[in-house]
Amino acid sequence: MQIIRLIEGQPATDIDVWTRIDDGEPLPEYAPTMVSLARWRSGRNDLVRRNVAVGVRLASHETLEGLAGDLERLDLIALDFPNLNDGRHFTTARLLRERHGYRGEIRATGQVLRDQLFAMARCGFDSFDLQAHQSAESAREAFSEISVVFQPAADGRTAAHAIRTGGAGAHFSAS
Amino acid sequence: MPRRVITANRLIDGVVVWRDAAGRWREEIDRAAASDDDKTVARLLSGARTDEAAGVVIGPYEVEVEVEQNTASRRFLPTHLRERIRAGGPTVALH
């Protein structure tokens, strides 16, 4: 499957290397493995011991509660969007980057629409499971349609008010 | 069963349209295809849904109408106020 990935802020089409393992399914031997939060909680030790990259996916109602201490062990956090109106994970992504300093991959999965990609990127997502019927080429353009932002977020862009005051108080880093 | 016609709003300009017997969308309700037969109405609606999927109209549905028939003309009057307003325009002056 193809995904869109931001590399140094630039969008590119990429092959997805992650295997999504449903609860109850056996773990694959080598492939990077993405599991649910419940599976992570119950099988944490097994998953860590394997020395294979592990990712956790959060359903839209799940939060980072209880996960903060584990972030270092996770190479990927997939945040699921069940429909176009559920924006909870925009917050989750910002908290991961800005509060917890998470540096792994944050992926948007589920109903990911081209026209939400820019907002997602600003909140700290850096890979996107685009829905099959959407054009990847058009999706890549979605990241550069808007160049002016009016508030700091997880992407480190300088907000308009900070540019105007000559950068005083403008500094904002994502770590 | 009461007599029904199929309506929707046209995608490109939002204008209220009514489906005629040939499957065209008309701006005048009196040109709509009407039927009191469930099967016929279902067939009209399914044609309308095809047009919706093709991006011609938005949100097609059935509307109940009364028919005023005289020798010269046939007129449809929706039973619900909302649909009467859609068919005839606002009930207040537009300035």
Added chain:
Amino acid sequence: MYAYDTLDRTFVAQRTAQFREQVRRRLANELSEDEFKPLRLRNGLYLQLHAYMLRVAIPYGLVSADQLRALARIARRYDRGYGHFTTRQNIQFNWISLKDAPDILNDLAAVEMHAVQTSGNCIRNITTDQFAGVAADEIEDPRPWAEIIRQWSTNHPEFSFLPRKFKVAVTGSASDRSAMRVHDIGVRLVRGIDGAIGFEIWVGGGLGRTPMIAQLLRGFLPKEHLLGYLEAVLRVYNVEGRRDNLYKSRIKILVSTLGIERFRDLVEAEWTLTSGPGLRLETAGIARMQSHFRAPPYADMPGRSREFEAKRLEDSAFARWAKANLFPHKQPGYAAVTISLKPIGGVPGDLTAAQMDAVASLADAYSLGEIRVTHRQNLVLAHVPQDRLHDLWRALDALDLATPNLSRATDIIACPGMDYCGLATARSIPVAQRLSERLAALDEQYDLDQLSINISGCVNSCSHHHVGHIGILGLEKGGAESYQVTLGGSSAEDAAVGRIIGPGFGAEDVVDAVETILITYLGQREDSERFLDTVRRVGQDPFRRALYKQP
């Protein structure tokens, strides 16, 4: 007023281009309606009964003469020659084509306007007091703060898909003309104990199916923390707000479910972690913003204009208008004029393109080229020299814009209702028109002052009927229009939700019912007591008895 710089211009241009491309993809059927709808909504475009409706943002109700002329051009070129001002200080055009929408946004951008976030589940247009910067009872001008919030909320990446719409009002005065307490967040400038100016933050107001008055969230917030604190409130709401039920998704439900204390704890905890440097407002930035709203160059004039006093004695029609439609200005010799958009029997809040052009010219000639929109669907010329009031009045009268009825029985707030709106359950405008005609005579005879009648065409309450002194809600009952009447609401500093008086009235009877209510009030009022105070004093019983002919 605020003037765009390159950054603002670039943003609005890019956003317009982005929407043009989205419309192209929709018309090419590359986007389904389900995918497109949230995109068009956040650009102000609704599908209504007869066409698309475009809601153009008028940030905190402030519009220049040139902008109003641009709105007139849009009304003529793309609509049917008129527009409708709303209770959120915006303007709506009723007859828009999807294919024209990108061109209209282009025309708006040319005069530093847009339709960004006038709909959708995001932070909406920021509203404020129409007398901001002019009112004598003002602690500080709220407009720079409204603009700061507007910018911060613009295209906010985290809060673009909230559980539901989110409305913010800012006021700088003790008397609340912004209906701050029926907003999701109300911001009020206050003086703290040490004399420093900061904010009171109110939360959880809102109307709709479950009307609620906002509660005090924080008694004093230092200025520099405004955005950090708002971000914390929004974040708590984004995470905790309900998404499973449309009618329970506003922040008011979250606040009332958790209780204000618990909600406050969550916000304060979040804020402690969020209040990093990124959102802290620098003194220089605040001053910069305030400089956009500096008082205009007023002429030195005596406090009382002899010309004005003389004309008032000579011309009783003018005197009547001056009594109802003027607001005292803090600058000696000036007045703020309200242009009533409620001609007797007219459509509340509507203005034709010709009237827009004319009002723009009058604003240029009499009021420093600036117009304000009020949340009661009227317009304000905020800086008129008193010497020139009579001339202005004559010009307004010629345009049918000098109805002397501000805050009176015929100053009715009404939403478009079923004549236009896809969500309506009944019509509002015809009821407003018949009421206005009926009450005009009663008002003339008995002086029905300080009265607010609000009519909504469905539970969405766009006309704030719950907080009208008399509220009217149009519903559908057994296939017919039925109007539920509430008494005792208020959107001002004494905000309250009105109580339903009894069973609803048919379309034919509702006008009689309101008249009966007012006649009952006239029988009950003591001295010049306002309607609301009479209702509060005597309760609902006398009205109920009169309406339902109970002994």
